[in-house]
Every structure is written in C-alpha cells, then in structure tokens.
Amino acid sequence: MQLYCPSLTQYKRLKTLEVKIGDLLLGNFNPIRIQTMTTTNTMDTMATVEQSIRCIEAGAELVRITAPSKNEAENLLNIKNELRKRGYTTPLVADIHFTPNAAEIAARIVEKVRVNPGNYVDKKKFEQIDYTDAEYAEEIDRIRERFTPLVKICKEYGTAMRIGTNHGSLSDRIMSRYGDTANGMVESAMEFLRIARNESYHNIILSMKSSNPQVMVQAYRLLVQTMDKEFGNCYPLHLGVTEAGDGEDGRIKSAIGIGALLEDGIGDTIRVSLTEDPEFEIPVCKDLVKRYNEREKKTADQTAIPAIEKIPYSPFSYARRESFEVSNMGKKHVPVVIADFMQAATIGRHDLQAIGYTYNEATDKWNISDGAADYIYTGNKKIDFALPGTLKVICDYETWMDAPDKTTWLPLYQGASYLLHNERSAVLNFVSVDANSSDASEILQKIRKDDTVVLCLWSSHAHTMPSVRRYIMELMNQNIKCPVILAVESHDDNIDDQLIHFSAEAGALFLDGMGDGIWLMNDPSKLVNAQVSGRTYLETKSNHQFINNTSFSILQATRTRISKTEYISCPSCGRTLFDLQETTAKIRAVTNHLKGVKIAIMGCIVNGPGEMADADFGYVGSGPGKITLYKGKEMLTVI
Numbered sequence: 001m002q003l004y005c006p007s008l009t010q011y012k013r014l015k016t017l018e019v020k021i022g023d024l025l026l027g028n029f030n031p032i033r034i035q036t037m038t039t040t041n042t043m044d045t046m047a048t049v050e051q052s053i054r055c056i057e058a059g060a061e062l063v064r065i066t067a068p069s070k071n072e073a074e075n076l077l078n079i080k081n082e083l084r085k086r087g088y089t090t091p092l093v094a095d096i097h098f099t100p101n102a103a104e105i106a107a108r109i110v111e112k113v114r115v116n117p118g119n120y121v122d123k124k125k126f127e128q129i130d131y132t133d134a135e136y137a138e139e140i141d142r143i144r145e146r147f148t149p150l151v152k153i154c155k156e157y158g159t160a161m162r163i164g165t166n167h168g169s170l171s172d173r174i175m176s177r178y179g180d181t182a183n184g185m186v187e188s189a190m191e192f193l194r195i196a197r198n199e200s201y202h203n204i205i206l207s208m209k210s211s212n213p214q215v216m217v218q219a220y221r222l223l224v225q226t227m228d229k230e231f232g233n234c235y236p237l238h239l240g241v242t243e244a245g246d247g248e249d250g251r252i253k254s255a256i257g258i259g260a261l262l263e264d265g266i267g268d269t270i271r272v273s274l275t276e277d278p279e280f281e282i283p284v285c286k287d288l289v290k291r292y293n294e295r296e297k298k299t300a301d302q303t304a305i306p307a308i309e310k311i312p313y314s315p316f317s318y319a320r321r322e323s324f325e326v327s328n329m330g331k332k333h334v335p336v337v338i339a340d341f342m343q344a345a346t347i348g349r350h351d352l353q354a355i356g357y358t359y360n361e362a363t364d365k366w367n368i369s370d371g372a373a374d375y376i377y378t379g380n381k382k383i384d385f386a387l388p389g390t391l392k393v394i395c396d397y398e399t400w401m402d403a404p405d406k407t408t409w410l411p412l413y414q415g416a417s418y419l420l421h422n423e424r425s426a427v428l429n430f431v432s433v434d435a436n437s438s439d440a441s442e443i444l445q446k447i448r449k450d451d452t453v454v455l456c457l458w459s460s461h462a463h464t465m466p467s468v469r470r471y472i473m474e475l476m477n478q479n480i481k482c483p484v485i486l487a488v489e490s491h492d493d494n495i496d497d498q499l500i501h502f503s504a505e506a507g508a509l510f511l512d513g514m515g516d517g518i519w520l521m522n523d524p525s526k527l528v529n530a531q532v533s534g535r536t537y538l539e540t541k542s543n544h545q546f547i548n549n550t551s552f553s554i555l556q557a558t559r560t561r562i563s564k565t566e567y568i569s570c571p572s573c574g575r576t577l578f579d580l581q582e583t584t585a586k587i588r589a590v591t592n593h594l595k596g597v598k599i600a601i602m603g604c605i606v607n608g609p610g611e612m613a614d615a616d617f618g619y620v621g622s623g624p625g626k627i628t629l630y631k632g633k634e635m636l637t638v639i
C-alpha cells in the first residue's frame with residue numbers, strides 16, 4: 001500500500017473484503033457496482049416500485065429507498081414483494097437517519113440498510129461540548145447499546161449495512177473533538193465499525209460523502225489508511241459526492257470526486273447524486289465506471305510509469321504546489337483558462353463570445369464575463385482585430401516570430417524544441433511537455449532555472465492522470481517551481497464521456513493542489529453526437545463554449561477559482577415535500593449572478609440543515625407547505 005492505495009503509478013484496484021447483498025457480491029475485485037436512490041414517497045408503493053424499475057432497467061444494481069419512520073420501514077415489504085412479483089430481484093437498501101426502530105424493522109425486510117453514524121443515535125443540536133475522555137467513552141457505550149441490536153439483526157438475517165458518514169451531519173460529539181474535518185468523518189465511521197466488528201459482523205460497506213470533492217477525497221484516503229493500519233484490511237467503499245446539484249455542474253463535481261478515487265483504484269460501488277430523476281444518474285455512473293474497466297489491459301504493454309519514492313505533499317490535506325509567478329500565472333494567481341482555437345477555420349470578434357467576450361459594435365467595446373478565458377491558442381493562425389485587454393494569444397513558435405505585438409502574442413514550443421530555438425519571449429514562454437516521453441526528464445533539467453517558462457503538461461500514457469501527477473511530483477522533489485498548465489485532451493466520441501474525462505483527469509490534480517491553469521482539447525465534430533444523445537442538461541451552443549464552461553466548472557468544483565454561484569442541492573428522496581428540481585431551477589434563475597455565494601436547496605429539515613455544510617444560504621423544506629430559510633447555520637424565518 002502506497003499511503004492510501006495499492007499504487008500511485010500503476011492502475012490496480014484496492015483489495016477489499018467481499019460483502020454479499022442479496023445475490024450481489026461487492027468488494028474484493030468484483031465489478032464496481034452502480035446504484036441510486038428513489039425520490040418517491042415510500043408510502044406510495046406503486047410510485048416507488050415504478051421508479052425503482054426505471055432505475056433497474058437503466059442499470060442500477062442496488063436501489064435505495066428512504067425509511068424515515070416505522071411506517072415507511074414496514075412498507076418496504078410491500079415494495080419488495082411487488083418488485084419480486086414483477087421479476088425484479090435487485091437488492092433494496094433502506095436509508096435510515098435518526099430512527100433505530102425503523103432500521104431494525106427494515107433490516108429484517110431488505111438486503112441492506114444504510115445508517116448515518118452522525119445521526120443514528122445522536123440528535124444534532126449543533127452544540128460545542130467539551131467531553132472529557134471518560135464522558136467520551138460513556139458516549140461510545142451509549143452508541144454501542146443502541147447500535148448493537150441492529151448489528152445482531154443484520155447478522156441473523158444476512159443483511160448488509162453501509163456505515164455512511166456525511167461531512168455535513170457529523171455528531172456534536174465528533175465535531176467537538178475532531179471538528180468539521182476528514183479526520184472527524186473517518187473517526188465517526190470507525191466508532192460504528194469497531195462496534196460491528198466486536199460482534200463479528202463484517203457485511204459492511206463504508207462511505208465518506210461531502211458536497212466538497214476536496215474533503216470527500218481526503219476522507220476516503222484517510223479511511224483506507226486508517227482501516228489498513230488498524231485491521232490490516234479494508235471494507236468495501238461506496239463513493240459519492242453528496243448534494244452535487246444538477247446538470248453539468250452536478251456531473252462535473254461527481255466525476256471529480258469519484259474519478260479522483262477510482263483513478264487510484266479506490267471504490268467498489270458508486271452513486272452520482274443529482275437533483276434530477278434517479279434514472280438519469282445511472283448513465284453518468286456507467287460513463288465513470290467504464291473508464292476503468294479496460295485500464296489494466298490498456299496499460300499492460302505501455303512503459304511503466306516510474307515508481308514514486310517520495311510523495312512531496314500530504315494527500316490528506318490541501319496545499320497548493322508552490323510555483324513562481326510568470327505574468328498572471330503561478331504563485332497566488334488563480335488557475336488560468338486557455339481556450340483552444342487551433343481547429344477553428346477563422347477567428348472573428350463574435351467567435352470570442354463563446355469564451356466570455358461579447359463585442360458591442362456600436363460602442364466598439366468588449367463586455368467581459370466572469371467566465372472569460374485568459375488565453376486563446378490559435379496554432380498558426382493570426383487575428384486581425386484588436387483583442388480585449390484581458391485576453392492574450394498563444395501561438396506556435398514560427399507564427400510568433402512574425403507576430404506584430406510580442407507582449408500580447410506568446411510562443412508555444414514543443415518539448416525539446418524550446419532548447420533549439422534562440423528566439424524566445426523575454427517574459428513568457430509556453431513549453432508543451434509529454435510526461436510520458438523519453439526526453440521529459442532531460443527537458444526538466446534544461447528549464448529548471450528559466451523563470452520565463454510555463455509548462456503545458458500532458459501525457460500520452462493510458463494511465464494519464466497518474467503519469468502527469470508523477471511528473472509534477474518530480475518537479476516538487478527537485479524544487480522546480482515553474483507554473484504548470486494541465487493540458488487534457490479527450491478522444492471520447494460523445495460529449496457526456498468528454499465531460500467525465502476532463503473532470504476526472506484535471507479535477508483529480510487540482511484537488512491535490514497541482515495546476516496553475518487548464519487547457520482542454522477535443523474533437524469539435526463530436527458535439528454532433530451530444531445533440532442526438534437525447535439529453536438536455538447541456539445547453540451548449542458551440543464546442544468552444546462547452547470547453548470554456550467545463551474549464552471554469554472544474555475550477556469552481558475544485559474550489560481553485562470561483563466564477564459563479566455555487567448550488568448545493570440534495571437529490572431529494574421520500575422525505576421531500578416539494579418539487580426540488582423545479583424549485584432549484586427557480587432559485588437558480590434569480591440568484592445566478594451572485595458569484596461565489598453558496599446556496600443550498602435541501603428537501604427536508606431533518607437532514608437538510610446539517611448536510612448543507614458550508615453553504616452561505618439555505619432553503620430547506622420544513623413541513624407540508626413550509627420552507628425555512630437559513631443564513632449559514634442560523635435560522636432566519638419560516639415561510
């Protein structure tokens with residue numbers, strides 16, 4: 001084990017214990033299982049059955065249903081019977097918060113129960129209590145007393161269990177001792193896991209969800225390391241970014257968090273939580289999982305990425321890689337966005353609208369949006385109009401030689417060719433390097449003292465992200481501080497896969513503090529496929545707009561550059577008493593100008609206030625026809 005996974009350079013899945021959920025095997029190298037959760041009222045048997053069937057037919061291998069009280073838990077039997085009668089044997093999971101009674105009923109009916117250790121026994125009062133060690137131990141005894149009966153029932157009935165920690169609903173006890181941290185999340189699950197192990201019950205899966213992919217990834221890594229140290233083995237892991245939202249942003253956020261872990265072989269089952277109908281989560285899960293189905297095979301005959309001897313950063317906490325400043329890149333600058341126009345036939349003023357610059361002919365002025373690209377790459381093309389002041393041009397070296405203005409136009413060199421050319425910019429030179437090329441290390445040595453170089457880093461290796469990460473670690477180990485632009489190319493043949501690819505590849509690195517800029521590339525002809533795919537979540541009018549929006553959304557989701565309002569909306573479930581999708585759309589329409597503000601839209605008062613974690617404002621369903629508004633954690637009013 002290399003810190004938290006089998007290998008940081010070679011694709012290998014983490015070995016976990018095998019768990020049986022009905023007839024479904026999970027963990028221990030079984031395929032990564034796909035799951036979702038219904039949004040219907042659990043007391044509405046037929047609606048829940050119909051929705052479960054839609055999910056199963058879309059490909060869900062597990063279906064979770066909320067059981068907030070005894071009544072819903074009991075009705076799971078009717079739902080299960082109806083599904084079985086119609087020939088669907090997919091295991092069902094009861095989702096439990098706060099109510100041990102409901103859990104104990106459900107565990108006798110369905111194949112798996114999910115408990116949230118933050119609220120299974122504890123009522124959350126958001127109180128800061130200073131527990132002495134003796135008081136803390138007493139609390140654990142209290143939990144043991146309340147939790148053990150459920151463990152015994154699960155053992156007797158062969159029911160599996162997920163101990164599902166949520167960043168936003170840690171107990172007051174955990175918050176008081178560990179704070180709102182990845183460490184607190186891990187300890188929260190470990191307390192319950194130790195109790196279950198004492199009863200020799202091992203049919204357990206764990207999760208560490210957060211709406212912030214950075215916290216989520218750190219918590220899973222820490223959990224793997226903690227289990228390995230304490231038990232010498234790991235229980236299977238259910239991955240998810242909670243309250244990811246909807247549309248493009250929800251998919252990007254999920255792909256970043258889940259993808260970052262799958263890249264390192266971590267994860268036995270996934271759920272993509274979207275504020276959309278649950279069956280729409282399944283294709284996103286499939287797109288994510290299929291990236292890794294062939295990874296081992298695809299990398300088998302490639303040159304091995306050199307092993308990592310020393311990891312120069314902590315994978316359990318965020319720190320940005322130290323870099324020097326070159327123009328508006330590196331050091332404390334937010335990551336820049338590069339728009340790739342190499343394949344554009346021509347470039348006119350109105351083409352720049354797709355990357356955030358709208359030209360007003362009457363005033364001869366540019367309107368610049370918060371999501372405006374910082375650089376445009378033109379390849380060997382020239383631009384024959386005056387550019388907005390905040391946009392600079394990157395072009396190939398030969399074109400740059402004839403450029404009219406060498407402060408706005410900057411050269412791009414391909415790898416070692418940088419060393420052969422005498423003519424260079426005095427302030428800024430982009431050097432494109434393939435981390436997988438044989439001369440990559442040599443280039444490093446040559447540019448190490450050049451304070452005008454910005455690396456545009458990519459990799460031709462099939463295990464791409466780890467190959468780029470390995471190169472950046474080498475920069476860190478050798479104290480080479482030039483800024484690094486993450487250049488990611490997608491060869492996927494549809495826009496859905498491209499979105500997942502960009503998010504997982506670039507997002508994983510930004511989460512670890514690597515990257516001073518983003519440069520996404522694709523084949524623009526693939527946009528056609530998106531228009532016939534039948535999905536409506538992407539309102540992209542052109543490939544350049546798609547790429548530009550995706551770049552800014554990846555930076556937003558990794559919290560490295562904030563350019564828009566952030567929405568934290570739960571996927572809704574049987575507890576929700578209003579139309580969450582419609583309400584989210586309405587709130588978005590009137591607040592989407594509030595750059596940097598985090599707005600939570602949560603379906604229920606029981607879970608919502610806790611789970612909206614670090615939102616600035618909250619809109620929470622608190623009863624039939626009732627909504628409670630929050631400012632941070634402070635309740636403002638009920639309407």
Ligand code: SF4
Pocket residue numbers: 570571572573574575576602603604605606607608611
């Ligand atoms: S916050 Fe949303 S998904 Fe979570 S329990 Fe409440 S209604 Fe269900």
